[in-house]
Each structure stands twice: as structure tokens, then as C-alpha cells.
Amino acid sequence: MKLKKTLLAASAMALVTSTGAFADTITIATVNNGDMIRMQGYTEDFTAKTGHEVEWVTLEENVLRQRVTTDISTKGGQFDIMTIGMYETPIWGANGWLVPLDDLSAEYDVADILPAMAGGLSHDGTLYAAPFYGESSMIMYRTDLMEAAGLEMPDSPTWEFIREAAAAMTDRGNEINGICLRGKAGWGEGGAFITAMSNSFGARWFDEDWTAQFDQPAWLDTVTFFKGMMDESGPAGYATNGFNENLSLFQQGKCGMWIDATVAASFVTNPDESTVADKVGFALAPHKDGVAKNGNWLWAWALAIPAGTQKEDAAKQFIEWATSKSYIEMVAAKEGWANVPPGARTSLYENPDYQAVPFAKMTLDSILSADPNNPTVDPVPYVGVQFAAIPEFAGIATEVSQEFSNAYAGQQSVEDALAKAQALTTDAMEAAGY
Numbered sequence: 001m002k003l004k005k006t007l008l009a010a011s012a013m014a015l016v017t018s019t020g021a022f023a024d025t026i027t028i029a030t031v032n033n034g035d036m037i038r039m040q041g042y043t044e045d046f047t048a049k050t051g052h053e054v055e056w057v058t059l060e061e062n063v064l065r066q067r068v069t070t071d072i073s074t075k076g077g078q079f080d081i082m083t084i085g086m087y088e089t090p091i092w093g094a095n096g097w098l099v100p101l102d103d104l105s106a107e108y109d110v111a112d113i114l115p116a117m118a119g120g121l122s123h124d125g126t127l128y129a130a131p132f133y134g135e136s137s138m139i140m141y142r143t144d145l146m147e148a149a150g151l152e153m154p155d156s157p158t159w160e161f162i163r164e165a166a167a168a169m170t171d172r173g174n175e176i177n178g179i180c181l182r183g184k185a186g187w188g189e190g191g192a193f194i195t196a197m198s199n200s201f202g203a204r205w206f207d208e209d210w211t212a213q214f215d216q217p218a219w220l221d222t223v224t225f226f227k228g229m230m231d232e233s234g235p236a237g238y239a240t241n242g243f244n245e246n247l248s249l250f251q252q253g254k255c256g257m258w259i260d261a262t263v264a265a266s267f268v269t270n271p272d273e274s275t276v277a278d279k280v281g282f283a284l285a286p287h288k289d290g291v292a293k294n295g296n297w298l299w300a301w302a303l304a305i306p307a308g309t310q311k312e313d314a315a316k317q318f319i320e321w322a323t324s325k326s327y328i329e330m331v332a333a334k335e336g337w338a339n340v341p342p343g344a345r346t347s348l349y350e351n352p353d354y355q356a357v358p359f360a361k362m363t364l365d366s367i368l369s370a371d372p373n374n375p376t377v378d379p380v381p382y383v384g385v386q387f388a389a390i391p392e393f394a395g396i397a398t399e400v401s402q403e404f405s406n407a408y409a410g411q412q413s414v415e416d417a418l419a420k421a422q423a424l425t426t427d428a429m430e431a432a433g434y
Contacts (some may be wrong), residue, residue: 023051024314026080029071030056031064031301033243034267035133035341036083038331039322045330046321052314061242062186065394072097072306080309081318084129085188086120086300086372087387087394093128099305099312101127101319108320112345116367117300129302130323133263134343136366137196137296139283140250140268141257142276145169145176156284156294159200159225162257166233169256178233180255181226183408184242187394191401192297192386193260198222200287200295204376205388205425210434212425214400214418223404223414230408239408251275259285261299262366265359266338282362284369293377297386298370300344343367396428 030036036058043054057079059067068082072092084092092098104110110118110127117134121127139157146153149168154161166178182193195205203218213219230238233256235249243260247267250258251274258264271277285296303322305315321327325347328340338357340348348354349364375385382388387397400421407417 023053024311025053025055026311026314026318027055027057027078028081028083028303028318029064029068029079030058030083031061032058033061033263033301034247035263036301038335038339039132039341042327042330046318049321050314050317052317054318060244061188065186065188069394075308077306077308079306080311080315081303081305083132083301084304085302086298087188087384087389089121089129089302089304090123090389091391092304093123093126097307098128099307099309099315101130101305101316104130104316104320108324109347112325112347114344114346114367116298116370117302117344120298120372121300121302129300129304130319131300131302131344132323133341134298134300134367135261135263136298136343136363136370137193137260137285138262138265138362138366139257139259139285140265141165141281141283142169142253142255142279143281144276144279145256146281153281153283157286158289159197159286159295160289162259162286163225163229163232166229166257170233175254176256177235177249177254178256179229180235180241180246180249180258181230181238182242182246182260183230183234183239183405184245185398185402185405186242187387187397187401189242189401190405191397192299194222194226194401194404195397196285196297196386197226197295199376199385200285200291200293201225202288202291202293202377204378204380206380206382206429208379208381210381210429212422212429214422214425219418220414223407223418227408227414239405259295262359262363263342265363266342269338269358280358282359284362284366291377294369296366296370298367298372299386392428392432396425399424 040056047053071078117131121129141153151165170178182190184190201218201222203222204213207213246258247264249255250268253275268274268280269277285294287294303319309315331340337354342363354360370385372383372385387393403417403420406412407414
């Protein structure tokens with residue numbers, strides 16, 4: 001009996017962390033993109049500093065959104081930290097579903113978070129998620145192919161120029177597609193891209209009375225232009241391509257241009273991962289001739305703690321570790337400044353070492369040019385650039401994006417897709433009481 005008590009005491013002592021608290025194992029749900037996978041590789045540093053262990057649940061973007069939404073809305077309790085974004089955070093914070101991050105340490109320096117990111121991850125002035133990285137979207141293009149086409153990329157091109165350049169760079173015989181864009185169904189996949197693009201065509205999801213607007217000419221112009229350009233110059237099967245698929249194509253040298261998340265810049269310029277690393281240029285997302293809106297979005301992949309977790313203290317320690325200045329410095333020391341998580345902290349863009357990174361300025365300019373409070377040409381009742389920050393949006397936009405993907409794949413006309421989008425959006429908003 002004495003031996004048993006001694007062993008139990010020894011086990012308990014082994015579980016005490018450096019802060020004097022007991023060690024925990026926290027479960028984190030995250031997305032399967034490069035920066036998040038890189039973070040997992042540094043988990044041992046967190047464990048060494050805190051004593052806490054981490055179990056990762058790494059999921060494709062659409063699946064992640066479904067899993068965490070179901071878990072938090074049903075109080076399933078599967079996760080201690082969730083990777084969510086600017087759409088979910090204010091809504092879930094208002095519902096009381098997230099732990100407020102209003103007591104992070106002075107050393108963490110909350111004030112250093114870029115205002116665009118902090119604002120999008122707050123409700124009533126309280127931060128509910130900390131940005132691991134922030135992003136907008138921009139053009140990444142092959143400088144060699146652009147030169148061979150006899151064209152020069154403007155800093156802020158029009159969609160008309162992009163379509164012309166895409167056609168000129170397309171070389172089907174050598175498997176080079178002039179342009180690669182998201183067509184994959186999902187409100188945060190192809191839905192995010194076409195919504196941001198539609199803003200630059202003068203479209204909007206709803207008018208000021210919350211009436212769906214898919215029956216208006218600007219949406220027809222947007223989707224018709226997108227499909228026409230992609231049919232001419234995009235890859236086969238583009239209707240099912242999302243971020244990861246297009247990243248792979250670009251890294252393999254199979255895309256002349258790719259318009260997507262600014263965070264991708266580090267991956268397409270990494271010579272260990274990209275066959276065209278030394279041939280990539282950057283420009284602002286396009287605008288339509290005569291329309292004063294660029295087609296770029298604003299987003300952060302952020303870490304939040306679901307209310308009800310029994311491991312809140314350990315979860316907060318992880319968030320402080322993963323989204324800190326010291327984490328950025330650690331990655332820079334091991335992998336170079338080009339590979340640190342971008343777009344979250346003001347101090348990063350004040351750092352001369354980071355300012356020398358080729359895409360740093362264009363990333364910041366893109367982030368600062370996105371205005372979630374005034375995302376469209378005509379006024380709207382919602383906040384959000386590539387989404388409308390209302391609870392119903394995710395479900396509606398997932399269905400709408402599926403109709404669009406079906407049109408891209410040739411399974412129905414653009415006109416039919418828009419008519420279905422108008423009908424299903426109208427029905428859902430009326431059912432919700434708008």
C-alpha cells in the first residue's frame with residue numbers, strides 16, 4: 001500500500017508544469033494548410049515550455065467548418081481549441097460560445113495585433129479569437145510567362161487585363177493553364193472567391209432590405225465572366241479545385257496566374273516546394289474597368305477556446321505561445337522570415353528583415369485595402385467582404401456555391417444557377433425572419 005501511494009505521488013509530481021499547475025492534454029481542431037502543419041511541427045517547444053501535451057485533429061477546410069460548428073452548437077466538447085475565422089468569431093462570441101481573450105499577458109501585447117484582424121475577431125470590443133495569421137487575396141503570377149506573352153502586370157490590374165493575359169499564357173500542349181482559381185463548392189472555398197470577385201463587379205448578396213440580389217445584372221456579369229475565363233484558360237476540373245489544389249498546380253509550374261490568399265506567397269516562393277520559386281510576381285487583386293472595388297477578401301485563421309472546456313488555462317497558454325511575437329521569431333530563426341505566419345501583427349511589418357521579403361508589402365497593402373464595413377459598391381446591411389456576418393450565411397452560401405460549381409462543370413447554365421441561388425436564398429432568409 002505504501003509503495004502504491006509513493007507511485008501515485010510520483011506520477012502526480014510528473015504532471016506538474018513549470019508554472020506549478022497540473023499538465024493537461026489539449027485537443028486542437030485545425031485546417032490542413034501549410035502554416036498550420038508547420039505549427040504542429042513545433043509542438044514540442046510548447047510542451048517543453050509548459051508541460052502540456054497537444055492532440056491535433058487536422059481537417060480539410062470544408063470538413064473543419066462542419067465539425068467545429070456542429071461541436072460548438074451542440075456543446076459536444078470534443079475540442080479545447082478550434083481554428084475558426086472572422087465569420088464565426090463575432091457570432092459565436094455574441095452567443096456566449098467562446099471564452100473571452102481579455103486577460104492575455106502583457107508580454108503577449110494584444111495591442112500589436114493589426115487593427116483589421118483584432119476588429120474582425122472581436123464582439124463589442126472583446127477579443128474572442130487570436131489570429132495565427134491574417135490574409136487578404138492577391139495575384140501571384142509567373143513573371144517569365146508574362147514576359148513571354150509580351151505583357152506587363154500592372155500593380156492594380158483590371159479583370160479584362162487578367163483574362164487577356166490568361167489566354168496569352170495558356171499552353172495546353174505543355175500543361176500550362178493561364179489562370180487557376182477556386183471553383184470548389186463551400187462558402188469558404190469557391191464561395192469566398194466568387195463573392196469577393198462579385199464585389200468588384202458591383203454585385204452584392206443582399207440589398208438594404210435583406211432582399212437577395214442574384215437576379216441582378218452584376219451577378220450574371222460576374223459568374224459569366226468567371227466561367228468564360230476559366231473555360232478558356234483554366235485547368236480541367238477547376239469546378240472542384242480549392243486552395244490546396246491550386247497551390248499544388250502553381251508550385252508544379254502549371255499556372256500562369258493564381259489569385260488567392262496572400263498567405264500562399266511563402267509557399268510558391270519556397271524553392272524546396274515550388275518549381276517556379278524564382279519566377280513569381282505579385283499584384284493587387286483585380287478590379288473591373290469602371291468599378292472602384294478590388295476583388296480581394298479579408299480573413300484570419302484564428303485560435304479560439306470553446307466555452308465549457310475543462311482546460312481553459314492550458315488552452316490560453318497554447319494560444320499565447322502560437323500567436324506570439326516569440327513564435328514568429330522562432331520560425332524566422334529556423335526557416336527564414338519568408339515562412340513566418342503573416343498578416344497578424346503590426347510589429348512584423350515594422351521589422352526591416354521582414355520588409356525585405358518580396359511579398360511583404362503587397363500582402364499588407366492588400367489587407368489594408370479590404371473594408372469589411374463597406375465591402376460593396378452599393379450599400380449593404382451586412383459586415384464582411386467575402387461573407388455576410390449573419391448566422392444563416394454559412395448554410396445558404398454553401399448551397400449557392402454548389403449551384404455555381406455545377407454551372408462551372410457544365411451541369412447547368414449560369415442563368416439556372418443564379419435563379420436557384422435567388423430562390424434558395426430568398427426562402428432561407430424568409431424562414432429566418434428577415
